[in-house]
Amino acid sequence: MFRRLVAGLVLAISVGCATTGAVAPERIQAAESAIREAETAGASKLPEATSYLQLARDEVEQGKQLSSSQYGHQAEIMLQRASEDAKLARALTQKASLDADVKEAGERLKTLQ
Numbered sequence: 001m002f003r004r005l006v007a008g009l010v011l012a013i014s015v016g017c018a019t020t021g022a023v024a025p026e027r028i029q030a031a032e033s034a035i036r037e038a039e040t041a042g043a044s045k046l047p048e049a050t051s052y053l054q055l056a057r058d059e060v061e062q063g064k065q066l067s068s069s070q071y072g073h074q075a076e077i078m079l080q081r082a083s084e085d086a087k088l089a090r091a092l093t094q095k096a097s098l099d100a101d102v103k104e105a106g107e108r109l110k111t112l113q
Contacts, residue, residue: 028064035082037086038053039053056081063076
């Protein structure tokens with residue numbers, strides 16, 4: 001009886017940890033959309049953001065490869081990382097733009113004084 005219980009637990013844990021199947025296409029689309037948004041914001045023109053943008057692209061490719069294998073859970077994680085890295089690239093780009101606007105406003109203010 002005890003052996004069957006242990007065997008059942010081991011089997012349940014094994015099945016739970018070995019998530020199989022492809023990732024939902026929406027996950028891939030969400031990561032690719034985040035990359036496009038970063039590109040539209042101009043992330044490829046800012047050195048600080050470019051590295052995160054490229055990292056996001058690489059992570060999407062890795063996520064796609066993992067999703068076609070038995071590593072669905074790892075693919076989900078990789079695609080989430082891609083989305084977050086693309087968002088970071090976009091945020092860095094927006095920050096740089098805002099910093100430039102603040103600098104320009106400060107220079108205008110100095111000329112008015």
